[in-house]
Amino acid sequence: MKIYRFPAKKEWTALMQRPLFDFSNLEEKVAQILQTVATQGDTALRHYAQLFDKVEPTLLNHLAVGEAEIEEAKTLVSPELKQAIKEAIANIRLFHQAQKENFQPLEVAKGIHCWRKSVAIEKVGLYIPGGTAPLFSTVLMLGVPAQIAGCKQIILTTPPNREGKIHPAILYAASQVGISQIFKVGGAQAIAALAYGTESVPAVYKIFGPGNQYVTAAKQYVARQGVAIDMPAGPSEVLVMADSSADPAFIAADLLSQAEHGIDSQVVFLTDTELLLESVQKELAKQVEHLPRKEMAKAALANSLMVLLSSKSEMIEFSNQYAPEHLIIAFDDAQAQAEHISEAGSVFLGHYTPESVGDYASGTNHTLPTNGFARAYSGVSLDSFIKKITFQTLxxxxxxxxxxxxxxxxxxxxxxxxxxxxxxxxxxxxxxx
The missing domain is CATH 1.20.5.1300 (Single alpha-helices involved in coiled-coils or other helix-helix interfaces)
Known part of the structure; x- marks a missing residue:
């Protein structure tokens, strides 16, 4: 990680640049994929599965996952993971259920009544990454609020492995949140299928879910054509700010938990204590060597930074300017300092609140704005699956x-x-x- 000590405020903007990659040909490639799926339907989906996922087309004669596959998946998930998924669902459901709104009719003046009604988006598509990591937790984060909202049709797409199968934990998680329409389609082609529809995959009104740069570009492309998406999103990121009361091992673990997402992830560490900065450096070097995805994490760390600042107020100012997807405040007075946070996707307070709990099971949603979009966007919530219609009568x-x-x-x-x-x-x- 690059280290900066007491940089002048005029230098902050340059320090805050997210990793830049050459995507000059990306949109052209994505547009071609989308157009091909729009015109060739399932045939194009099987072609791209062979090209990108190395799946023989004959293994995908049926793109839809059958009931037998779901039942088989249930037998392949350990009892411990099943229990963990059920507990996570309970917490996520409780948190999102509490977001329901009961807007009462209002008489704004004599004889003039106005009110608002929440109506579920009828058809939604959930994209679940399944490449370097099968993100079954995202099934819960998107499926539970979609279910609570009352969406009539919930379509899930996720890439198959080379045997043409879906990771059993994804199928089990889907079964637990009531999703039965699951399709073996990944990448930009999955977004095309959800946007335009094919012989097998129904078209939807709004598309949710994270993904690589191709998925992100595809979502932004179809959004310009009138298909709603959850938010602009890119590589995962975390900013950790800590004072002398923090444990350097905890901080290093939190930084690595995001760095292992991918080479284009970014992690930022802010502190006002030189000794802590040095201790975190040592912990990072030690802990990263024990990670199965250490090469990916090391590449992400190369795009990341540590910044020594003069005070907590400076750290908060830096963080608000950066607008991180995830923000961890490892202060002895984290709760009080959190009142000054205005730009962040999701905030984790204190020494015993790792970002991982929000990723999986605390109840809050982990589908969040990245790349500074937290300045204007919220993370996914129950509201994301609802449209609100106003009424009036005179x-x-x-x-x-x-x-x-x-x-x-x-x-x-x-x-x-x-x-x-x-x-x-x-x-x-x-x-x-």
């Missing part, structure tokens, strides 16, 4: 009360048909006995 008395106001405003905007829609009604009311 009594004759209500229209008489409000009519003159609307007429004046419509005339000022020179929209006389708008005015007339009110004026005709007011005139009719004048004629009534």
């Amino acid at each position: 009594t004759p008395q209500g229209l008489q009360h409000l009519g003159k106001t609307v007429e004046e405003m419509a005339e000022a905007e020179q929209l006389f048909a708008h005015k007339n829609a009110v004026s005709l009604r007011l005139a009719k009311l004048q004629e009534l006995p």
Whole structure:
């Protein structure tokens, strides 16, 4: 990790640059994949599965996962993992259930009533990465709120392995949250299938889920064509800020937990203590050697930084400017300092709240804005699966009360048909006995 000691504030923006990769040909490649799927449907999905996932097309005669495969998967998941998944589901369901809104009709003036109704998005697509890591936890993070919201059709896509099979933990997790429409499709081609539909995969109204740069580019491409997506998202990231009360081993573990996601992940460590900075360096060097994905983590660390600052307030200012996906505050007064945080996807307070708990089982959602988008976007929540429709009704008395106001405003905007829609009604009311 690159180390910076007391950088001037004018230098912060340059330090905060996320890793840059050459994606000059990415959009062109993704557009070609999307267009091919749009025109060739399932045939294109099997072709790309062979090209990218090394799956023989004959193994994908049926892109949909059958009931027998789901039942088999249940036998391949250990009792311990089954129990862990069930506990995570319970916490995630409790947290998201509490986000339900009960908006009561409001009489804004005599005879004028307005209200809002939450309606589930009818068809949603969940993309679950399954390449270097089968993210069955994302099935829970997306499937549970979709289920609570009442989405009528929940379509799950995830890449198969070379034998044309889906990781059993993904299938088990899906079965536990009530998802039965599962398809063996990964990458940008999966996003195309969800956006346009194929002979096997139904088209949806909104697409959720993380993925590599191809998946991300595909989501952004179809969003420009009118298909909603959860948020712009890219490589995973964490920022840890710590004072002298922090444990360097904990901090190193937290940094590595994000670094192992991929070579394009970024981790940032802020502290006001030189000794802690040096201790974390040593812990990182020691712990990374024991990771199965150590080469990936080391590549991510090369794109990452440690920054020594003068105070907690400077650390908070730096963090708010960076707007991290995940933020860990390892201070002795973390709760109080958290009040000053305004830009972050999800925040973890204190020495015993690793980011990992949010990734899996504390109850909060782990699908979060990255690359600074936390300045304007929230993470996935129950609201992500809901659209909100407003209603209003006016009594004759209500229209008489409000009519003159609307007429004046419509005339000022020179929209006389708008005015007339009110004026005709007011005139009719004048004629009534």
